[in-house]
Amino acid sequence: MDSGGSDESLVEPKKGKSKTPRKAKESVLKQKEFSMDSGGSDESPVEPKKGKSKTPRKAKESVLKQKSPAEFFAENKNIAGFDNPGKSLYTTVRELVENSLDSAESISELPIIEVTIEEIGKGKFNSMIGLIDRERIDEELYGDFETAKAREKRVAKEARDQEIQAKNAAVGKKVKEPSAPKGMKGRGEASFFRVTCKDNGRGMPHDDIPNMFGRVLSGTKYGLKQTRGKFGLGAKMALIWSKMSTGLPIEISSSIKGQNYISFCRLDIDIHRNIPHIHLHEKKESTEAWHGAEIQVVIEGNWTTYRSKILHYLRQMAVITPYAQFLFKFVSDASDKNATIKFSRRTDVMPPVPFETKYHPSAVDLLLIKRLIAETSKKTLLQFLQHEFVNIRKNHAERLIGEMGPDFDPKMAVKSLTSQQIVRIHQLFRQAKFDDPSGDCLSPAGEYNLRLGIVKELHPDMVATYSGSPQVFEGHPFIVEAGVSLGGKDVKQGLNIFRFANRIPLLFEQGADVVTRTALKRISWNTYKINQTQDKIGVFVSIVSTKIPFKGTGKEYIGDDISEIASAVKYSIRQCCVQLKSKIVKKIQAREQQERKRNLSKYIPNATGAIYDVLKEMAQLHGSKRKHYEGEEAEILKKVSARVITKDTLQEKLAQHVEHVDYEMAMEFATQSGVSEEPRDDIYIQALEGANNFIDFRSPIFVFRLFQ
Numbered sequence: 057m058d059s060g061g062s063d064e065s066l067v068e069p070k071k072g073k074s075k076t077p078r079k080a081k082e083s084v085l086k087q088k089e090f091s092m093d094s095g096g097s098d099e100s101p102v103e104p105k106k107g108k109s110k111t112p113r114k115a116k117e118s119v120l121k122q123k124s125p126a127e128f129f130a131e132n133k134n135i136a137g138f139d140n141p142g143k144s145l146y147t148t149v150r151e152l153v154e155n156s157l158d159s160a161e162s163i164s165e166l167p168i169i170e171v172t173i174e175e176i177g178k179g180k181f182n183s184m185i186g187l188i189d190r191e192r193i194d195e196e197l198y199g200d201f202e203t204a205k206a207r208e209k210r211v212a213k214e215a216r217d218q219e220i221q222a223k224n225a226a227v228g229k230k231v232k233e234p235s236a237p238k239g240m241k242g243r244g245e246a247s248f249f250r251v252t253c254k255d256n257g258r259g260m261p262h263d264d265i266p267n268m269f270g271r272v273l274s275g276t277k278y279g280l281k282q283t284r285g286k287f288g289l290g291a292k293m294a295l296i297w298s299k300m301s302t303g304l305p306i307e308i309s310s311s312i313k314g315q316n317y318i319s320f321c322r323l324d325i326d327i328h329r330n331i332p333h334i335h336l337h338e339k340k341e342s343t344e345a346w347h348g349a350e351i352q353v354v355i356e357g358n359w360t361t362y363r364s365k366i367l368h369y370l371r372q373m374a375v376i377t378p379y380a381q382f383l384f385k386f387v388s389d390a391s392d393k394n395a396t397i398k399f400s401r402r403t404d405v406m407p408p409v410p411f412e413t414k415y416h417p418s419a420v421d422l423l424l425i426k427r428l429i430a431e432t433s434k435k436t437l438l439q440f441l442q443h444e445f446v447n448i449r450k451n452h453a454e455r456l457i458g459e460m461g462p463d464f465d466p467k468m469a470v471k472s473l474t475s476q477q478i479v480r481i482h483q484l485f486r487q488a489k490f491d492d493p494s495g496d497c498l499s500p501a502g503e504y505n506l507r508l509g510i511v512k513e514l515h516p517d518m519v520a521t522y523s524g525s526p527q528v529f530e531g532h533p534f535i536v537e538a539g540v541s542l543g544g545k546d547v548k549q550g551l552n553i554f555r556f557a558n559r560i561p562l563l564f565e566q567g568a569d570v571v572t573r574t575a576l577k578r579i580s581w582n583t584y585k586i587n588q589t590q591d592k593i594g595v596f597v598s599i600v601s602t603k604i605p606f607k608g609t610g611k612e613y614i615g616d617d618i619s620e621i622a623s624a625v626k627y628s629i630r631q632c633c634v635q636l637k638s639k640i641v642k643k644i645q646a647r648e649q650q651e652r653k654r655n656l657s658k659y660i661p662n663a664t665g666a667i668y669d670v671l672k673e674m675a676q677l678h679g680s681k682r683k684h685y686e687g688e689e690a691e692i693l694k695k696v697s698a699r700v701i702t703k704d705t706l707q708e709k710l711a712q713h714v715e716h717v718d719y720e721m722a723m724e725f726a727t728q729s730g731v732s733e734e735p736r737d738d739i740y741i742q743a744l745e746g747a748n749n750f751i752d753f754r755s756p757i758f759v760f761r762l763f764q
């Protein structure tokens with residue numbers, strides 16, 4: 057429990073690097089600077105004073121105060137996706153799962169992730185924190201207290217409602233869910249959950265763990281790299297929420313490949329100072345060869361209302377990361393609520409690991425240029441331009457320096473640049489033209505994975521996918537991939553939209569998202585023979601980038617205001633629609649033709665009857681010499697008289713002909729709509745023995761002969 061900030065357990069945050077030397081550049085722990093956050097250093101020139109400023113002021117509201125980032129996010133937790141207990145349970149699961157995926161992928165390990173949500177009853181929770189369960193004494197104090205009169209009224213109303221429902225059910229009308237009784241005051245009983253997430257990822261350096269989990273805005277993913285995490289916030293928000301709702305600390309176990317111990321850390325966060333507050337931090341002997349992390353946090357939540365969202369999230373995550381294995385468990389004292397769901401790995405093909413890239417000159421602002429100058433190891437301006445940015449080669453850098461003016465020189469010390477000179481560089485970066493960043497550093501899900509996911513998830517009748525080439529917004533490369541499906545199981549009529557950003561499923565704030573808006577407003581589905589309201593349309597769009605322009609830190613949607621992204625999304629969806637259109641048109645044509653042939657069969661008896669009557673009449677005329685026929689006609693009439701051609705033979709021939717045409721149409725139909733929908737024919741491989749130097753693949757309708 058929170059010991060109220062005992063000094064012995066406080067870890068002095070280490071700026072930037074931990075003691076342990078690390079090789080991998082991308083895992084260097086960084087913290088975002090905040091003026092308030094002095095990191096506990098005594099040299100800090102301005103000690104933030106809580107409460108009052110020196111100047112005496114009368115008006116209370118004008119008292120100057122500062123907040124730490126942890127305090128800010130604790131007070132505004134909704135902007136990080138922690139709006140209410142249910143949503144907080146969902147966001148906690150997703151933050152932990154996304155960290156696990158990032159971690160396993162960063163070492164090219166096929167992810168194996170186990171998520172357990174254990175429901176903790178009030179009694180168990182109280183005993184965990186050493187609180188004695190108390191019986192209610194004064195019932196009237198409680199929000200759910202009802203007077204005898206109110207109870208009577210409620211029971212009568214419930215009885216009336218039940219009667220109406222029974223009547224409705226009897227006449228087949230839709231039965232409404234009974235609403236919760238009104239008039240309850242208070243927030244009701246809280247539900248508590250222990251959330252555990254275990255992975256087989258990179259693990260964390262022992263000394264960095266406290267800052268990674270106990271200092272808001274610290275993480276290893278601030279560089280320009282496609283990662284799910286970005287803000288250095290998610291895990292800390294789970295801890296802040298646990299501190300706010302249960303007061304319990306977070307527990308982290310971690311081991312790095314080749315390490316012979318497991319780091320264990322139990323900590324909470326000093327919200328006012330934004331530093332970790334360590335309860336226990338130790339190295340345990342390890343006998344197993346496990347590497348990865350296991351994070352455990354106890355929070356208030358609401359499983360009933362967010363169950364489907366959490367499962368939906370995991371299912372969609374399994375769609376976009378089919379190379380990962382997820383095991384989800386819900387454990388409760390009520391055994392009928394228990395559930396175990398395994399999302400098995402469906403492919404071993406993992407997209408390549410995205411790599412860190414440098415800034416594009418058009419993506420930097422003044423502040424960033426200053427930071428890059430302060431951090432660079434390069435000595436001269438020329439080296440700085442050439443090595444700290446993408447798409448500036450040596451001679452290009454020289455030309456740019458020439459353009460900056462007479463007080464610039466390729467050999468000048470980059471650290472000696474004045475503020476004005478930096479502004480000049482910035483101005484030139486904005487005006488000059490540079491090649492677009494290549495997008496090599498990105499790792500999209502891939503058309504194959506996307507298609508696999510769609511087919512697995514929706515079992516559609518038709519699907520088309522498209523993978524766009526890298527594009528750029530504000531100097532950041534991005535790639536859009538899309539899939540459009542028609543039909544399938546559990547798909548509602550109209551548009552069913554599935555959004556992914558840096559391989560994270562986005563489930564909330566759908567209405568304002570660029571994908572939803574594009575699909576709803578900018579695609580004229582009719583043009584592609586798709587009925588926007590009647591057809592069951594699945595629209596999948598996955599965007600990857602070194603910077604996903606999420607609205608808010610909750611990573612719930614991408615706004616519709618970045619024209620480059622909006623038009624790339626539109627283009628990708630349209631490309632899928634174009635592919636679908638040709639399939640749809642052919643399918644319609646084939647179906648119409650097939651229909652025509654079937655109609656023909658229907659008329660065979662009448663048609664043959666009529667023809668045969670005419671032939672018989674003609675044969676009689678020909679036989680009685682009242683009319684003379686020659687050649688082929690005479691031959692036919694002779695066969696009619698000899699009863700070689702009868703009504704039955706005619707009918708048979710006509711039926712055979714229609715059957716034949718129908719078969720051809722069916723074949724064409726099968727080719728167009730995919731073999732999976734048609735009965736399959738076996739094909740046979742000829743035995744290898746024998747003198748032949750070829751292998752035949754035989755089917756009733758074709759033979760493939762492969763020569764050796």
Ligand SMILES: Nc1ncnc2c1ncn2[C@@H]1O[C@H](COP(=O)(O)OP(=O)(O)OP(=O)(O)O)[C@@H](O)[C@H]1O
Nearest residue numbers: 155159268275276285286287288289290291292349
């Ligand atoms: N399961 C894990 N395995 C390895 N490292 C982890 C794991 N979970 C967290 N970390 C480390 O802790 C850091 C902080 O995680 P946190 O979730 O707070 O932020 P983030 O993932 O960097 O960004 P975001 O707030 O956008 O999710 C990460 O950058 C990562 O280095």
